[in-house]
Amino acid sequence: MNTVRLRHLAQINPPTPAFDRLADDDELTFIPMESVWPDNRLDISQRRRKSTVATGYTRFQDGDVLIPKITPTFEAGRAVLIRGLLSGVGTGTTELHVVRTGPGIDARFLLHSVNTHSFLKLGTAEMYGVAGQQRVPDSFLRNLAVQLPPLAEQRRIADFLDTETARIDKLIGLRKVQEEILAEKSYSSVSEALVPGTLAQPMGNWPWTWLPETTKDRPLVRLGYVCRLQNGLTVDGKRDVSGDVVTRPYLRVANVQAGNVALHTVTEITVPRHVADQSTLRPNDVLMTEGGDLDKLGRGAIWRGEIAGCLHQNHVFALRPEPDKLFGEYLALMTQTVHGRSYFESTGTKTTNLASTNSSKILSFPIPLPTVAVQRVLTRQAQEALDAVKGVSQHLSRQRIVLAERRQALITAAVTGQFDVSTASGRNVTDGVNA
Template sequence: MTQSRIKDVARINLRTLPEDTDPHYKFRYVDISAVDGMGHVSIPDGDVSFSSAPSRARRTAPAGSVLVSTVRTYLQAIAAVPCHESNLVFSTGFAILEAGRKVDGRYLGYYCRSQQFIDEVVSRSTGVSYPAINPGEIGNVPISPPSLEEQGRIADFLDPETARIDKLIDRRKIQEGNLAEKSYAAVSEILVPGILSDPAGSWPWTWLPKAANDRPLVRLGYVCRLQNGLTVDGRRDVSGDVVTRSYLRVANVQAGSVALDSVTEITVPRDVADRSTLRPGDVLMTEGGDLDKLGRGTVWRGEIPDCLHQNHVFALRPEPARLDGDYLALMTRTLHGRCYFESTGTKTTNLASTNSSKILSFPIPLPDVAVQRKLAAQAQKVLEECEVATRLLIRQRALLAERRQALITAAVTGQFDVSTASGRNVTDGVQP
């Protein structure tokens, strides 16, 4: 194979919309975020006009051209331009490669997805947080293509083999979704029996089954106290009796867990800290966020001693003799919890919010606290089993993606003869 450079076999950024393009020209804008690490392109649903599109919406390309993200290329946002009935315009964050006479377009696409190409681009990129490469520098990346006939054979080999791996990965994603649905349904039915099969509640709780005698509906405020957090104020006087402590932000509170990899400290007057200190057993809820995550609770176990919380994070403190914290946190993850918070939340374009009044009005089935603990343990067991299975599926997806990448790299760099090799061994031992 003769060593060449990318610019010797392909044209880079050949087509660009001029600044005098008709302002009413319609197209689908494809940003870098629309290309995933497996080389799949998600075309947006709606058209945009040239006048309203981002200034980066300038690149055009025929189907089969290769998109290479020039920013953080190690994330592998690299793909072939798909065929589409709409006009497609791409971000200037892409370098767009159109194959010349010396290279098969499909082979070029696979070569740009090879580890050899990605490593070379990364080594030529500059910057720390967002390393990037100039499109012209991509043209200097070496390539040693075999004959056009051999390039075609390599592409013919990789097309079905990568499609087979992609199908297995998609099946794993479906299985992960099924597990999530199973755990959601199981927890809902354990804590609110009949909610999936026999809703018969009265307005406004129409999704609830008729309350059982041993599980009366009780508003949360009757069995729980809500503690507001501190307001972050840079102008606050911190010259007197003050303390410096860690405090939780909205980003630290997840559904069913707390993320403590990035916890901020704050200096506040001691009396403010006393009013905003978390206690083990508190149930944390966030004031705002995505609608489907609104109101989801997690129990604070005292992971950080004397930790404070921001005012956008509510701390619910159950009465120990009447309400179990784990039971409450799990109740927010049931169908009942989702219906309540999604129906009462204040919605904006991208986010939703709740408030202390709505949280304290949350109606919960309230059996004896010993029964609550038993139900919470049953629900937690189901969640843990599903989480173990989900982690295994995620690991399988990662291994399949690694094998796909290794197969592409080996094929385009001539590490084996594709005319005699079978890529089926990349999925040996992986059941569909």
């Protein structure tokens, strides 16, 4: 097996004469970075007129291998062999390297070569730029040493890997579908536990058309009657930082997730002590965000006092239930039901796929309110169902990770000649992971 520099086997970021031959009004394929995914996840459905993409974009043609250059897309192994472009030509994000193979290397073999662990590790080590904006230089690709078997062997390896990686990708896809089904299962389980009949017997009465008929032991009560809302502090450059001030950690919108609080990045802020006192979180507060993705709006998470003296910004609301009327865990789970999702989506202010709410709408949230003792029982039942689903989901997620690791290991072993693909079947690739 010979070792050859890639620049002797392929053109790196070459010109594309086929693009120049198109008329200004001709349409061609346009590929933004979010559309660059391997296998059937590659999206080549977008179109642009040549005149709108004549400058400032990367050009390529059918048969080219596209390699993302920027972190973290490069490390994710999202290189693709492009086919099926409109008129055989495309443009896209400038964050792509284009490799056009010559007669000495099979394009599919090259694609598998740039998905090996060693290639990704070497490329990551060659990145330059500031954190979060690091890129792989084209000099790395030009000087890349490729272990090159004869062309016929390259094609046998590519045929083998195409078949085996497709099989593994199918298993990974099935696991992902199963995880999505489980997520819906947990959603429906919590909904039925806290608001029975939501999925099967909605009354259709305006304005809460999704709600079933409530019973006397579960009256519908607006949140403001049983809960106080604390606003957060405004974070801007105009705040007074003189006199009696304190420096405290504070939570941003990014910290408040559906059902949990993410504490891996918590920022600090210096504010007057009296301002801090007005925005200090207490254990068992229910946190909700003012805005975000439409399908996450209104999700509640319990603050358990993980950080002493922690504050929250004004885009995060802290709800403080009256202990003898409302159990905080019950409220947090209620925001994850069909009722909670429907209420906040229907009352939120929407822009494209983003939405926002406000304190008035939160305090107007109508919730079925049994006694606190019953709330605790229902919360425990719903949480047990969530935990059971979470356990299965974590198992499926681990299987996906194992499959992805074995996929890359198989590619590396085949491309580097660690076994003879003509006698291999790939049967052992997914041992221990049932379909």
